[in-house]
Amino acid sequence: MEQGEPLVNQTVEAMRQLGQLAPPAPVESNIHCLSIVGQIEGHVVLPPKNKTTKYEHVIPQLVAIEQNPMIEGVLIILNTVGGDIEAGLAIAEMIRTMSKPAVSLVLGGGHSIGIPIAVAARYSFISDTSTVTIHPIRLTGMVIGVPQTYEYLDKMQDRVIRFIVSNSKISDEKLRELMFRTGELVRDVGTVLVGKEAVDVGLMDELGGLAKAMEKLNALIDEAKASEGG
């Protein structure tokens, strides 16, 4: 379907080809909403049972957001169980180094590699009932021969910890303490933080939902505009 075609033709075409009506034309918005859900998929395609967010799609989207003059800010909605560590860190780095303001909102869960992504935004929110699981990185029953050594895992873990610490208010000691705490998780070492607890330890900036996140994003956009103008 060509982009220049009139909407009516596009609709008829969509009905003819798919038996579906095209969704109504979106209202132009100055923000973009990026949802990161399910497993974060890196260079290995995960089996179809997984719901995934593909990094090779998210990264150019962030480039487009940065470049598009119509988009002034990004709202990142997170409900992820974690995933590929390098892909997750790549997304987090892209969000952190954007010039446009980004606000993240953890809904449901922002576990494991979801944490660096959440804190990469300029301001992070967590909803009241959402949880964040902090646990060590490990290889559990990998099905293929992995050349990495324990030292490699340790270095990788340090990368994640360093990223979280430098982008949130939590201290290195506190994060490590939560990560290696025993007796909290049934099958593992680590900690589950629920809503406010994540704010109390300094991991997330504020407890809140959609309205608060939007308000903050709009405030950050205004701030950015003011500093540009001045």
Place this chain on the structure above:
Amino acid sequence: MREGEDVLMYTILPIEEVMEGWDEFEPHYVEVRRGSITMVVEPLRFGQGRIIRIISSNPSTHLDPQLQPGCLISLVP
């Protein structure tokens, strides 16, 4: 996942659950060109395909709501 590939997962799900069915997972993908955009598509029945990946160096292509992974497109020219 094939022999020799490695991936480091940092997730709360047990790896057995994430990788369930990987040994039977042999997707069949084809490359389709639409205008200047190349995409990797999984052919479905009735001449439809599900977009797996968009290959384009134009970043704005990746924001097109009709060209997101998982969207259905017609493979009939």
